[in-house]
Amino acid sequence: MKNFYTAYYAAIEHSQAYHLFCERVFGIDLGQHGFADVQQLDLLMQLAGLDAAKCALDLGCGDGRIAEYISDRTGASITGLDYVAAAIRSAQMRTQAKAARLEFFVGDINQLELPRDAFDVILSIDTLYFSEDYAATIRALKDALKPGGQIALLFSHGREPWVPKEQFPRETLPPDKTPLAQALGANGLTFRTWDLTQRDYELAIRRKQVLAELEAQFDAEGTRFIYDNRLGDANGIAQAIEDGLHARYLYQAVMARQ
Numbered sequence: 001m002k003n004f005y006t007a008y009y010a011a012i013e014h015s016q017a018y019h020l021f022c023e024r025v026f027g028i029d030l031g032q033h034g035f036a037d038v039q040q041l042d043l044l045m046q047l048a049g050l051d052a053a054k055c056a057l058d059l060g061c062g063d064g065r066i067a068e069y070i071s072d073r074t075g076a077s078i079t080g081l082d083y084v085a086a087a088i089r090s091a092q093m094r095t096q097a098k099a100a101r102l103e104f105f106v107g108d109i110n111q112l113e114l115p116r117d118a119f120d121v122i123l124s125i126d127t128l129y130f131s132e133d134y135a136a137t138i139r140a141l142k143d144a145l146k147p148g149g150q151i152a153l154l155f156s157h158g159r160e161p162w163v164p165k166e167q168f169p170r171e172t173l174p175p176d177k178t179p180l181a182q183a184l185g186a187n188g189l190t191f192r193t194w195d196l197t198q199r200d201y202e203l204a205i206r207r208k209q210v211l212a213e214l215e216a217q218f219d220a221e222g223t224r225f226i227y228d229n230r231l232g233d234a235n236g237i238a239q240a241i242e243d244g245l246h247a248r249y250l251y252q253a254v255m256a257r258q
């Protein structure tokens, strides 16, 4: 997976096709490789209550454009972490003039070494899937939160195309039953959720349409692997939602004040 993301971030830096794809699907090009459009990001920012006095961690920040967008909009200081070193370098170089409120470092979701009691907000935008142990990752994030701080996550859960329909555990789809809900509960965290499944479906359908429009441009650029990758996720998610086997939620877990 790391090789894929290294190639992905190198390619999107110069890809006009992917720039158009993100603008047409997500409403803004922030180099998204998740499923968050501008509406979802704005909801996340609003719920997280970010402002110039707050500091946040963006877990799995990629080339940092989402962190930069959120910091520009809210004034919050944001630290981005990702395991693709070149994407982190690119984020650092692009945001040099904003270094007072944006910093980026290379780190691994599965070996988190975060300062204790350091962040008001931790954002995970389509990144928890890469944790090998959700409960352990949530524990590490919780330890890095200040008292009264919060973790806000955009998280999808559903049947992958290679899993037979009858084998997918449907009972894990409600927001309080997903693997993420279990991990939050195992860490003593209560949470609120917002159901974004309908929006996720609309965006998957839009990805298919926009990719069809841009296919020749991806081919001409030599970035077909991104086209194939995004078409695969759009087809898989659209089908799973039509089968009632996929859900997307925003989770907000707030730490008690001590």
Ligand SMILES: C[S@@+](CC[C@H](N)C(=O)[O-])C[C@H]1O[C@@H](n2cnc3c(N)ncnc32)[C@H](O)[C@@H]1O
Pocket (backbone or CB within 6 Å): 005, 031, 032, 033, 034, 035, 036, 059, 060, 061, 062, 063, 066, 081, 082, 083, 084, 107, 108, 109, 110, 125, 126, 127, 130
């Ligand atoms: C699905 S993308 C989401 C990126 C971005 N948050 C977004 O919404 O577009 C997953 C991100 O997590 C990063 N990632 C995957 N596994 C990781 C790991 N073990 N440690 C740190 N970052 C990881 C990838 O490099 C990529 O930037």
